[in-house]
Amino acid sequence: MTALRLQDKAITHLVSFFRKEWSGALLAILILSVAIEMVTSGKPFFHPTNLMTILNNSAAIGVVAGGMTLVILAAGIDLSVGAVMGMVAAVTGYIASYWGIPAWMAILCGLVLGGLIGALHGTLIAYLGMPAFIVTLAGLSVWRGSAHLSTGAQATPKLPSTFDLFGRYNPFSGIREQFQSGELTGVMETFGAFVDANWMGFFRTFQMSMIIFVVFFILLAVVVSNMRLGRYIYAIGSNEQGSRQAGINTRLYTLYAYVLCSMGAALGAMLFLGRAPYAKSDYGQMWELNAIAAVVIGGTSLFGGRGTIIGTFMGVVLIKLINNGLTLAQLETFWQMVVTGLIILVAVGIDIVRQSKSAIKVQQMLGVVAIVLALFAALTPLSALISSVISLHEHNSMMAMQNAGAKMVSYQYSRLLDESGVLNLHTIIADTWMLSLALLALVAGAVFAVIKLNKTLSYAMGVVFVLSALALIAADMAAAAPLLILGACAMTGLPAVPYMFDRARELDSANG
Amino acid sequence: MMKMNKLIGVIAAGALLSSSVYADSIGYITKSATNSGWMMINQGAADAAAEAGVDLITVGPTFQGDLSSQLEVFENLLAQGVNAIAIAPVDSSGIAPAVQDAMDSGVAVVAIDTGVTGAKVTSFVATDNYAVAKVQGAYAATLVNDGDAIIYVTGNQAQSTGQERRNGFTEAFKTARPNSEILEVPTEWNSAQAQEGVEAILNARDDVKMVANAWDGGTMGSKAAMENLGLSAGDVLLVGFDGATDAVEAMEAGWVHADTAQMLYQMGYQGIKTAVAASQGKEVSARIDTGFFLVTPSTAQAYKDLVGIK
Numbered sequence: 073m074t075a076l077r078l079q080d081k082a083i084t085h086l087v088s089f090f091r092k093e094w095s096g097a098l099l100a101i102l103i104l105s106v107a108i109e110m111v112t113s114g115k116p117f118f119h120p121t122n123l124m125t126i127l128n129n130s131a132a133i134g135v136v137a138g139g140m141t142l143v144i145l146a147a148g149i150d151l152s153v154g155a156v157m158g159m160v161a162a163v164t165g166y167i168a169s170y171w172g173i174p175a176w177m178a179i180l181c182g183l184v185l186g187g188l189i190g191a192l193h194g195t196l197i198a199y200l201g202m203p204a205f206i207v208t209l210a211g212l213s214v215w216r217g218s219a220h221l222s223t224g225a226q227a228t229p230k231l232p233s234t235f236d237l238f239g240r241y242n243p244f245s246g247i248r249e250q251f252q253s254g255e256l257t258g259v260m261e262t263f264g265a266f267v268d269a270n271w272m273g274f275f276r277t278f279q280m281s282m283i284i285f286v287v288f289f290i291l292l293a294v295v296v297s298n299m300r301l302g303r304y305i306y307a308i309g310s311n312e313q314g315s316r317q318a319g320i321n322t323r324l325y326t327l328y329a330y331v332l333c334s335m336g337a338a339l340g341a342m343l344f345l346g347r348a349p350y351a352k353s354d355y356g357q358m359w360e361l362n363a364i365a366a367v368v369i370g371g372t373s374l375f376g377g378r379g380t381i382i383g384t385f386m387g388v389v390l391i392k393l394i395n396n397g398l399t400l401a402q403l404e405t406f407w408q409m410v411v412t413g414l415i416i417l418v419a420v421g422i423d424i425v426r427q428s429k430s431a432i433k434v435q436q437m438l439g440v441v442a443i444v445l446a447l448f449a450a451l452t453p454l455s456a457l458i459s460s461v462i463s464l465h466e467h468n469s470m471m472a473m474q475n476a477g478a479k480m481v482s483y484q485y486s487r488l489l490d491e492s493g494v495l496n497l498h499t500i501i502a503d504t505w506m507l508s509l510a511l512l513a514l515v516a517g518a519v520f521a522v523i524k525l526n527k528t529l530s531y532a533m534g535v536v537f538v539l540s541a542l543a544l545i546a547a548d549m550a551a552a553a554p555l556l557i558l559g560a561c562a563m564t565g566l567p568a569v570p571y572m573f574d575r576a577r578e579l580d581s582a583n584g
Numbered sequence: 585m586m587k588m589n590k591l592i593g594v595i596a597a598g599a600l601l602s603s604s605v606y607a608d609s610i611g612y613i614t615k616s617a618t619n620s621g622w623m624m625i626n627q628g629a630a631d632a633a634a635e636a637g638v639d640l641i642t643v644g645p646t647f648q649g650d651l652s653s654q655l656e657v658f659e660n661l662l663a664q665g666v667n668a669i670a671i672a673p674v675d676s677s678g679i680a681p682a683v684q685d686a687m688d689s690g691v692a693v694v695a696i697d698t699g700v701t702g703a704k705v706t707s708f709v710a711t712d713n714y715a716v717a718k719v720q721g722a723y724a725a726t727l728v729n730d731g732d733a734i735i736y737v738t739g740n741q742a743q744s745t746g747q748e749r750r751n752g753f754t755e756a757f758k759t760a761r762p763n764s765e766i767l768e769v770p771t772e773w774n775s776a777q778a779q780e781g782v783e784a785i786l787n788a789r790d791d792v793k794m795v796a797n798a799w800d801g802g803t804m805g806s807k808a809a810m811e812n813l814g815l816s817a818g819d820v821l822l823v824g825f826d827g828a829t830d831a832v833e834a835m836e837a838g839w840v841h842a843d844t845a846q847m848l849y850q851m852g853y854q855g856i857k858t859a860v861a862a863s864q865g866k867e868v869s870a871r872i873d874t875g876f877f878l879v880t881p882s883t884a885q886a887y888k889d890l891v892g893i894k
Contacts, residue, residue: 116788117788119788121787122784122787122788125783125784125787126784128783128812129780129783129784220617220618225617225618225623226620226623227620227804227830239812240811240812240814242814245814272790276787276813276814277787277813279812344776347779347808347812348775348776348779348808349775349779349804349805349807349808349811349830350804350830352618353618354618354619355776357774392780395777395780395781395784396780396784399769399770399780399781399784399785400784400785400788402767402768405738405741405768405770406741408770
């Protein structure tokens with residue numbers, strides 16, 4: 073009886089988790105974090121200072137993406153955020169450096185400039201009916217050009233320390249210094265000693281960037297879910313005509329969305345300046361794409377009306393986590409590009425399956441996970457096999473071309489091998505082809521099982537997965553075995569999905 | 585009638601345009617108008633054209649690394665009938681067919697900074713990036729002990745400039761310090777990427793002694809990363825490439841310990857000089873090496889005097 077209650081509870085929690093728009097992003101973050109932690113042996117990925125470094129570097133793009141979320145929720149788009157961010161950063165740094173006005177005045181001017189640009193965009197879109205895509209595409213070009221023009225595209229000297237308050241300033245550094253010079257007494261001294269002792273382990277990266285980032289998102293989430301502005305933006309995004317007929321001033325609230333978005337870009341500029349070496353007009357290039365990606369990864373619909381602020385937060389963190397983790401893991405540059413794209417696909421894929429609310433879709437998704445895991449495991453011997461076969465083929469065809477008298481630049485001959493190289497390739501091919509074929513058969517079997525979605529077949533495939541894992545360990549490729557064990561779990565879990573769906577529906581109706 | 589007027593207007597404008605380039609004119613296709621290094625090259629190009637008394641038609645891409653817009657600009661310049669084209673290719677092999685066409689039709693093409701793979705050019709005016717990076721790597725090796733971990737901030741690895749600098753540095757450094765680990769921070773010539781990556785690694789590992797950079801935008805990004813982590817000048821040594829003004833200033837403040845400077849101004853100046861000479865039918869050298877300068881704290885003043893940094 074209690075086992076059943078526990079199981080029901082687990083199902084309820086699982087269902088309520090997947091009802092959240094941001095579950096895809098969070099799941100991707102968790103999977104990726106564990107994967108990176110496993111790869112980066114000895115280098116602490118899950119270290120608090122590293123996690124805070126990720127948040128610190130998410131701050132600027134995060135605030136920009138936060139503003140973008142409002143516009144996308146209202147079924148609009150703002151392609152100019154990167155250019156606006158660059159312009160505000162350049163102009164603010166420029167007047168703070170050369171006009172002799174206090175830094176806080178310059179910052180205020182920058183934020184106002186952002187608001188004015190947003191008001192201009194919003195007026196053109198909401199009151200003149202111009203398409204948002206076109207207005208902000210034009211803005212992308214106009215503001216980037218204006219930024220270069222107004223500052224001569226030159227870098228400023230190092231900015232005044234007021235800017236550090238938006239970035240690298242550490243609220244605990246003062247206490248630490250006072251402690252080190254022995255100025256503290258009593259409770260403060262104990263606290264100072266605590267900060268100093270845990271400086272490298274925790275407090276070192278506890279900086280303003282991160283604090284502003286988190287506070288900004290909490291405020292924005294409160295505004296969007298509790299205030300009229302937020303409710304109206306959702307209403308406009310899901311049905312503009314209906315909202316107007318319901319008496320909402322749709323034009324005014326659309327205008328507000330663009331003003332807030334550009335001000336978000338302006339605040340993002342300040343956060344960026346707080347960590348950057350100087351101000352320059354080429355900051356923020358391609359940020360519009362990263363911001364839109366973060367919003368979409370966070371589960372917000374590009375057609376408006378559906379999404380959350382917290383989802384965007386997760387989306388931004390996921391993007392920066394990829395950068396940070398792949399750098400720490402020292403993955404090769406071109407692989408980083410491929411992996412980044414794949415992770416984004418996975419996050420959005422989870423979101424789409426989640427929305428479908430159908431047991432079969434979830435089963436297929438789980439099945440695809442098992443197939444991909446099997447494929448990755450197969451790649452361990454297969455990649456060696458394929459690259460050897462290709463190298464051998466390239467060697468042979470280069471020989472043929474050389475004999476035919478083709479002329480090539482020296483480095484293009486690097487594909488030619490010497491005798492021992494050719495021999496080496498032959499041994500690799502002989503060693504790997506049988507295992508490769510066997511694992512490919514496993515992948516084919518998994519595909520068949522996912523198409524059929526049959527209970528017995530799934531369990532049988534689960535067993536085959538485990539057997540293949542044992543075979544891999546026997547063949548000295550133990551590193552890939554955990555992939556197959558995970559795959560076995562996914563395979564044997566397939567038949568449980570429809571049951572969980574049924575049970576969740578029963579529980580739902582029982583609770584009214 | 586309206587249409588007719590418009591047509592005449594267009595023809596008149598076209599005639600004006602073509603007559604304006606009737607004087608000796610050189611097309612100059614730059615890689616960037618906003619990167620501080622490129623601004624020095626562009627200045628050299630402008631000065632050389634003024635000295636030679638030719639029109640310099642300067643065009644830059646909308647953003648760094650955009651091949652399609654560079655190809656378009658190249659064809660437009662050819663159609664306008666310029667006497668020679670000086671170009672800094674964003675893609676060494678992508679630009680080759682267009683260069684081949686120009687050379688076949690008798691227009692001299694001078695490649696600046698980055699070479700062309702797969703087509704012959706009249707002259708290639710550049711620093712030998714690979715050779716200079718080897719000097720950078722060999723000198724950097726003298727600043728650390730064997731076994732110390734270092735970071736190398738790369739440039740775009742899809743471009744020959746980025747590849748040559750990375751390969752040159754790594755080979756020379758590894759030869760001198762075989763037991764040192766080189767951690768890489770990949771970038772596409774973007775100083776924010778450099779700052780973020782260096783910050784992540786410096787925070788995770790306290791055994792890193794030096795950050796070497798493929799260009800000085802990266803050097804400034806690395807310096808910001810150090811400041812963000814509360815490190816002071818000299819805690820981790822910085823090594824740059826380019827000899828940009830801000831990096832030389834950072835050297836005087838104790839942050840940067842070596843910088844292999846390309847003679848950027850010379851690159852632009854010599855490039856346009858060569859293009860003018862070739863367009864007048866004079867014999868020009870097929871490869872002009874504009875040299876480099878190893879800037880260290882002791883030679884910084886000499887370098888500043890040489891290139892005119894005040």
